[in-house]
Amino acid sequence: MRFFLINLHNRQGRFLLYSVLALGFLTACGGFSMRSSYDPTYEVIDRGGLDVLIRGRACAVEKQEAERLAQETAGFHLRSVVKGERYIPKFKTVRIYADGNRWCAEVAVRPQRLD
Numbered sequence: 001m002r003f004f005l006i007n008l009h010n011r012q013g014r015f016l017l018y019s020v021l022a023l024g025f026l027t028a029c030g031g032f033s034m035r036s037s038y039d040p041t042y043e044v045i046d047r048g049g050l051d052v053l054i055r056g057r058a059c060a061v062e063k064q065e066a067e068r069l070a071q072e073t074a075g076f077h078l079r080s081v082v083k084g085e086r087y088i089p090k091f092k093t094v095r096i097y098a099d100g101n102r103w104c105a106e107v108a109v110r111p112q113r114l115d
Contacts, residue, residue, distance in 0.1 A: 056071075
């Protein structure tokens with residue numbers, strides 16, 4: 001039974017313990033299903049000026065995180081399309097769906113003029 005005891009008072013024991021913990025975390029959280037992902041493709045309907053509609057998608061483990069990431073993605077693409085204009089972004093969640101053990105969200109954003 002003494003073989004399984006780890007002496008944390010010396011450097012080798014602490015190194016062994018931290019190595020085992022790090023290896024466990026890397027294998028548990030490193031899978032594709034545990035990572036958040038952005039969809040680099042997006043849809044744009046541009047009628048000129050601020051008459052633009054953009055849809056962005058993202059996936060995450062939690063619903064709220066997927067929706068937040070999709071809003072960030074759509075907002076980023078909106079800034080790249082409507083460059084010099086001043087506007088307030090208006091977000092609308094189009095759909096939220098399950099993809100395996102992850103949640104994916106699709107969000108539409110439309111700029112609104114400042115009054």
